[in-house]
Amino acid sequence: MTSISEDSDKEKVRSVSVDLNNDASLIIDIPDALCERDKVKFTIHVKTTISSFQKPAFSVPRQHEDFIWLHDTIVETEEYAGLIIPPAPPKPDFEGPREKMHKLGEGESSMTKEEYAKMKQELEAEYLAVFKKTVQVHEVFLQRLSSHPIFRKDRNFQIFLEYDQDLSVRRKNAKEMFGGFFKNMVKSADEVLISGVKEVDEFFEQEKTFLLDYSSKIKDATAKAEKMTRSHKNVADDYNHISGALNHTAADNNTAFKKHLEKSAEVFEKLRKLEDRVASDQELKLTELLRYYTRDIQAAKDLLYRRARALADYENSNKALDKARLKGKDIAQAEENQKKSLQKFDKLSESGKKELTSFKARRVVAFRKNLIEMTELEIKHAKNSMSLLQGTIEILNSN
Amino acid sequence: MSEDREAPALLGAAHTDPPEPQDAEDLFVSVACVTECPEAARLSAEDLSPGSDGHKDPDDPDDPDDLFAEATEEVSLDSPERQPILSDGPSPAITPVTPVTISPRLDVFDRSLDQDDEEEENRDTLDIQISVSDPEKVGDGMNAFMVYKVTTKTSLSIFSRDEVCVKRRFSDFLGLHSKLASKYMHMGFIVPPAPEKSIVGMTKVKVGKEDLSSVEFVEKRRSALERYLLRTVKHPALLKDPDVLQFLESSELPRAVSTQALSGAGILRMVNKAADAVNKMTIKMNESDAWFEEKQQQFENLDVQLRKLHASVESLVCHRKELSVNTAAFAKSAAMLGNSEDHTALSRALSQLAEVEEKIDQLHQEQANADFYLISELLGDYVRLITAVRGVFDQRMKTWGKWQDAQLMLQRKREAEAKLQYASKPEKLQQARDEIREWEGKVQQGERDFEQISRNIRREVGQFEKERVKDFRVVIMKYLESLVHSQQQLIKYWEAFLPEAKAIA
Numbered sequence: 001m002t003s004i005s006e007d008s009d010k011e012k013v014r015s016v017s018v019d020l021n022n023d024a025s026l027i028i029d030i031p032d033a034l035c036e037r038d039k040v041k042f043t044i045h046v047k048t049t050i051s052s053f054q055k056p057a058f059s060v061p062r063q064h065e066d067f068i069w070l071h072d073t074i075v076e077t078e079e080y081a082g083l084i085i086p087p088a089p090p091k092p093d094f095e096g097p098r099e100k101m102h103k104l105g106e107g108e109s110s111m112t113k114e115e116y117a118k119m120k121q122e123l124e125a126e127y128l129a130v131f132k133k134t135v136q137v138h139e140v141f142l143q144r145l146s147s148h149p150i151f152r153k154d155r156n157f158q159i160f161l162e163y164d165q166d167l168s169v170r171r172k173n174a175k176e177m178f179g180g181f182f183k184n185m186v187k188s189a190d191e192v193l194i195s196g197v198k199e200v201d202e203f204f205e206q207e208k209t210f211l212l213d214y215s216s217k218i219k220d221a222t223a224k225a226e227k228m229t230r231s232h233k234n235v236a237d238d239y240n241h242i243s244g245a246l247n248h249t250a251a252d253n254n255t256a257f258k259k260h261l262e263k264s265a266e267v268f269e270k271l272r273k274l275e276d277r278v279a280s281d282q283e284l285k286l287t288e289l290l291r292y293y294t295r296d297i298q299a300a301k302d303l304l305y306r307r308a309r310a311l312a313d314y315e316n317s318n319k320a321l322d323k324a325r326l327k328g329k330d331i332a333q334a335e336e337n338q339k340k341s342l343q344k345f346d347k348l349s350e351s352g353k354k355e356l357t358s359f360k361a362r363r364v365v366a367f368r369k370n371l372i373e374m375t376e377l378e379i380k381h382a383k384n385s386m387s388l389l390q391g392t393i394e395i396l397n398s399n
Numbered sequence: 400m401s402e403d404r405e406a407p408a409l410l411g412a413a414h415t416d417p418p419e420p421q422d423a424e425d426l427f428v429s430v431a432c433v434t435e436c437p438e439a440a441r442l443s444a445e446d447l448s449p450g451s452d453g454h455k456d457p458d459d460p461d462d463p464d465d466l467f468a469e470a471t472e473e474v475s476l477d478s479p480e481r482q483p484i485l486s487d488g489p490s491p492a493i494t495p496v497t498p499v500t501i502s503p504r505l506d507v508f509d510r511s512l513d514q515d516d517e518e519e520e521n522r523d524t525l526d527i528q529i530s531v532s533d534p535e536k537v538g539d540g541m542n543a544f545m546v547y548k549v550t551t552k553t554s555l556s557i558f559s560r561d562e563v564c565v566k567r568r569f570s571d572f573l574g575l576h577s578k579l580a581s582k583y584m585h586m587g588f589i590v591p592p593a594p595e596k597s598i599v600g601m602t603k604v605k606v607g608k609e610d611l612s613s614v615e616f617v618e619k620r621r622s623a624l625e626r627y628l629l630r631t632v633k634h635p636a637l638l639k640d641p642d643v644l645q646f647l648e649s650s651e652l653p654r655a656v657s658t659q660a661l662s663g664a665g666i667l668r669m670v671n672k673a674a675d676a677v678n679k680m681t682i683k684m685n686e687s688d689a690w691f692e693e694k695q696q697q698f699e700n701l702d703v704q705l706r707k708l709h710a711s712v713e714s715l716v717c718h719r720k721e722l723s724v725n726t727a728a729f730a731k732s733a734a735m736l737g738n739s740e741d742h743t744a745l746s747r748a749l750s751q752l753a754e755v756e757e758k759i760d761q762l763h764q765e766q767a768n769a770d771f772y773l774i775s776e777l778l779g780d781y782v783r784l785i786t787a788v789r790g791v792f793d794q795r796m797k798t799w800g801k802w803q804d805a806q807l808m809l810q811r812k813r814e815a816e817a818k819l820q821y822a823s824k825p826e827k828l829q830q831a832r833d834e835i836r837e838w839e840g841k842v843q844q845g846e847r848d849f850e851q852i853s854r855n856i857r858r859e860v861g862q863f864e865k866e867r868v869k870d871f872r873v874v875i876m877k878y879l880e881s882l883v884h885s886q887q888q889l890i891k892y893w894e895a896f897l898p899e900a901k902a903i904a
Contacts, residue, residue: 210741217736224729231722238715245708252700257868264875271882364742368903371748375900378893386886393879396872 025049026146028161030139035131039063040092042138046161054162064091066160066167067138073156074145081306081344082351083151084359086144087295092134097127115244118269122240122276129280133288140292201349207356208304215297222290229287232279239272260396267392271385278381285374293363300359307348314341527553527632529647531625534617536604537568543605544568547621549628551647557639563648569596571652572624578642579631584787585794587855589863590637591630592783594623622772626780633866675793684796688853694860695792702785709778716770723763730756744903751899755892762888769881777874781867788863795852802845809838 025048032043040063047057071088074080101123108116145151160167199205243265250261317338324334533548551563576593583590600616628647632638646652686692730753737749816831 206741210739214736214739214741217732217739221729221732221736224725224732228722228725228729231718231725234718235715235722238711238718241711242708242715245704245711249701249704249708252697252704257871260872260875267879360742364745364903367745367748368900371752371900371903372897375893375897379890379897382886382889382893386883386890389879389883389886393876393883396876396879 026152028139028142028146030135030142033131033135035092035094040131040134042135044142044161052158058162060161060164062160062167064089064138067141069167070156070160071141074151074154077154080150081310082303082348082355083148084296084299084303084355086141086148086151087292087299089134089137089141090295092130094127094130097123097130100126112244112248114247115240118240118244122237125276129283133284136288137292203353204304204307204349207300211297211301211304215294215301218290218294218297222287222294225282225287225290229279229283232275232282236272236275236279239268239275243268243272260399263392263396267388270388274381274385274388278378281377281381282374285370285377289366289370293366296359296363300356303352303355307345307352310341310345310348314338314345317341525633525638526555527551527558527638529625529628529632531621531628534621541602541605544570545604545617545620547624549647555638557644559648565647565650565652567646567652569594569601569620569624570654571646572627574652575631575642575646576627579637579640582640582642583636584791585798585852587791587794587852587859588634588636589784589787589791589859591627591634592787593627594620595783619776622776623780626776630780630784675797684799690857691792691795691853695789698785698788698792702782702789705778705782705785709775709782712770712775712778716767716775719763719767719770723760723767726756726760726763730754730760748899748903751896755896758892759889762885766881766885769878773874773878773881777870781870784863788860791856791859795849795856798845798849798852802842802849805838805841805845809835809842812838 027047029045030042031045034041034043041061042063043059044062045057045059046053049056067089071085075085104116104119104123111119145154145157151157199208246261246265246268250258250265317334317340321331321334321338324331528551530550531547532550535546535548536543537546538544546566546568549565549567551558552561554561573593573596576590579590597616597620600613600620603610603613604617631643637643733749733756734753737746737753740746740749812831812835816828816835819828819831822828
C-alpha cells in the first residue's frame with residue numbers, strides 16, 4: 001500500500017498541461033492516493049464558490065473506472081459534439097515495477113545484501129514514479145473539465161465530484177458498454193468515409209491535414225522516447241551492478257588499492273542515481289508530454305470526425321429534400337431535417353474552430369514549458385555528474 | 400671449490416631474481432618447513448644459517464660435494480640446453496644452482512633490493528613501443544586470413560634495428576604464445592595469454608562481409624593483439640627470448656600449424672589439459688607455506704570477482720549502444736514531428752531538439768566505445784591472466800608431486816638395497832647403490848626445482864600484483880575522465896538548446 005501526499009512535488013509534477021487551476025471558482029486537485037493491490041483510490045479535493053455545489057470544500061474518493069465513466073458520458077453527450085473532449089486518463093499500469101519486484105524476489109539469493117537492498121530501493125522509487133504519473137494524469141483530466149466554461153457545468157461532472165457514495169452503481173452496465181463499443185466501431189468506419197468528404201472551409205481543411213499527419217508522428221515520437229528512457233534506466237541499472245562488483249572486489253584487496261576501488265564503487269553508485277534522475281525527468285517532461293498530446297490530438301481528431309459526420313448528414317438531408325421535392329411527399333419534414341442538420345453543422349463548425357485554435361495555443365505553451373524544464377534539468381544533472389566525477393578524480397589522484 | 404663457489408655465487412647474485420624484500424623473511428622461515436623429507440630438511444636447516452656454507456656436515460648422507468659437482472655441471476654456460484637462453488640479465492634457466500645460492504642467500508637478498516628497484520624501473524620505462532596496425536585481408540573464401548603489421552620501435556640493444564616492421568597473422572601470435580608457455584610456465588613464469596580464437600567472428604570476415612560487426616571484430620582483435628605483445632615484452636625474461644625476438648624482427652616466420660585446434664598438436668594439448676585436470680584432483684599437496692595458500696585463495700576469489708565485474712561492464716556496453724540507437728531513432732522521429740508541426744517557432748524548436756539528440760547519440764556511441772576498450776577489454780585480459788596465474792600455481796603443485804614421487808622412489812631403492820645387503824649378490828648390490836645415487840640426485844633436483852618455482856612464483860606474483868594495481872588505477876582514471884568529457888559535452892549541447900526552447904512564442 002502506497003500513498004503520496006507531497007505537495008511540493010506536485011507542483012513540479014503537474015506540468016503536462018498549463019496550470020488549469022487559475023479560476024478560483026472551482027479548484028480541483030488530487031492530494032492523496034492509495035494503492036491497494038490492483039486498485040488505485042484517488043482522493044479528490046474540491047474547493048468551490050459555485051452555489052450549485054452543496055459545500056464550499058470537500059473530498060471524495062474515486063476509482064479509475066469512475067473517471068472512465070465520466071469521460072464516456074461526456075463523449076456521448078450530443079451537445080458536446082463541437083468540443084474537444086479531454087482524453088480519458090489511461091489505466092494505472094503497475095505491471096512493469098511489479099514484474100521487476102517479482103524477478104528481484106526470485107533472484108534474491110544470487111546477489112549480495114547491499115545489492116538487493118539497493119535494487120529494492122530503486123524499484124520502490126520506480127513504483128512511486130508510476131504512481132505520481134497516474135495521479136497527475138487523472139488530476140489533469142478533472143482540471144481540464146473544471147477550467148472549461150461548458151464542461152464545468154456538466155451535471156455528471158458535478159455528480160462525480162459530489163456524490164458521496166460509490167459511483168459503481170451508475171457506471172456502465174453491460175448493455176451500455178456494448179453500445180459504447182458499437183459507437184466506436186462505427187466511428188472508425190466513419191474515419192475512412194469522412195476523410196473523403198469534400199471540405200469547403202479552408203481552416204478545417206488545413207486542420208484536417210495537419211492533425212492526420214501530426215497524430216501519426218507524435219505517436220511514433222512517443223514510442224521512440226519511451227524506448228530511449230528505458231535504455232537510460234538500463235544503463236543506470238548497470239552502474240548499480242558495477243558498483244556492487246567493485247565493492248565486492250575491494251573487500252579482498254590490499255589497503256591502498258582497496259580505497260581506490262571503494263571510491264570507484266561510490267562514484268558508480270552516485271552516477272547511477274544521477275542517471276536514474278535523468279531518465280525519470282526525461283520521462284516526465286518529454287515522454288509524458290508526448291503521450292498526453294497523442295491522446296489530445298486524438299480528441300481533436302474526434303471533433304473533426306463528428307463535424308465531418310454532421311456535414312455528411314447535412315448533405316444527406318439535402319439529397320433527401322431534393323428527393324422529397326421530386327416525389328412531392330414529406331417536403332416539410334425534409335425541409336425541417338435539412339434546417340436542423342445545417343444548424344448542427346454550423347454550430348459544430350463554430351465551436352470547433354474556437355476549440356481547435358485554443359488547442360493549438362495550449363499545445364504550444366505546454367511544449368515550451370516542458371522543453372524548457374527538461375533542458376534545465378538535463379543541464380543541472382550533467383553539472384552535478386561532472387562535479388562528482390571531477391571531485392573523485394582529484395581524490396584518486398592525490399592518493 | 401671456492402672458485403666454484405664464487406662463480407656460482409656471482410651468478411646467483413646476478414641471475415637470481417629474489418622475491419620482494421618483504422617476503423625475504425617469509426622465505427627464510429618457510430623454507431624450513433617446506434618439506435617433510437628428513438634429508439632435505441637437514442639441508443635446509445643448514446642453509447638457514449646466514450653466511451654458512453651449509454654443506455660441511457660430513458655425516459650428511461646427501462654428500463655436499465656431490466651436490467656441488469652436479470651444480471657445476473648445471474652452471475656451465477656452455478651447456479647445450481642452456482644455449483638459447485643466454486642472457487646478460489636475469490635468466491631463470493641458469494638459476495638451478497640451488498645448493499650454492501642457498502647459502503649466500505643473504506647476500507643475494509641485500510642485492511635484491513637494488514635488483515628489484517632496477518627491475519621495476521626497467522619495467523616502467525621499458526624503451527620499446529609495439530603497435531599492431533593495418534589489418535589486411537589475404538586470400539578469399541574460407542582460406543582467407545587477416546594479416547597485421549607489427550611495428551617495433553626501440554633503442555634496446557638486443558634488437559638488431561631501431562625500427563622493425565613485420566607482417567604477422569593471428570596463428571603466428573598463437574604460435575608464439577604456445578612456445579613461450581612450454582618454455583616458461585613450468586618454471587613458474589606467468590606467460591601472458593594470447594587473445595582468444597573466434598570461429599564466428601573470423602568466419603564473417605572470411606566470407607567477406609564488410610559490415611559494421613566485421614569491422615568491429617577486426618579492430619577488437621587488432622587491439623587485443625597489441626596489448627598481448629606489450630604485456631609479453633614487459634616481462635624481462637620474455638623480452639629477451641629468441642622466439643620473441645624472432646617474432647618481432649624476422650620477415651619470414653614458419654607457419655605455426657600446431658596452433659590449429661584439430662591438428663595433432665591441438666589434440667595433444669587437449670589430452671594434456673584433461674590429464675592436468677585429473678592430476679589436480681589427485682595431487683593433495685601438503686601446503687606448508689601460508690603465502691602460497693593465501694595467494695591461491697586470493698586468486699580464486701579475484702577470478703570470481705573479475706568475471707562478475709566483466710559481465711556487468713559488458714552489459715553496460717550493450718545497453719549504452721542500445722541507448723545510442725534509441726536516441727538516434729528518437730532524433731529522427733522528433734525531426735519528423737517538427738516538420739509536421741504547423742506552429743513555426745515550435746516547429747523550429749523541435750527540429751533543434753532533434754539535432755541535439757543526434758549529437759547526444761554520437762556521444763553515447765563514443766562513451767560505449769570507451770566503456771568497451773578501456774574497461775571491458777582490460778577486464779577480459781585480466782580474467783585470462785588470472786587463469787595463467789592459477790596455472791602457474793598448478794605447475795608448482797606438479798613440481799612438488801614430481802619431487803615427492805622421486806622421494807618415494809628413493810625410499811624404495813634404499814629398501815631394495817637394504818634387502819640385497821643380506822643376499823650376497825655383489826653386482827646387484829652395486830647396481831642398487833648406483834640407483835640410489837641416481838635417485839638421490841633426482842630428489843635433490845626435485846627439491847631444487849620446487850624451490851626454484853616457488854621463488855619464481857613469488858617474484859612473478861609480486862610483479863603481477865603491482866602491474867595489476869597500476870593498470871587498474873590508470874584505467875579507472877582514464878574512464879572517469881571520459882565520463883567527464885561526456886558530461887561536459889552534454890552541458891554544452893543543452894545550454895545551446897535552452898534559448899531555442901525559450902524562444903517558442
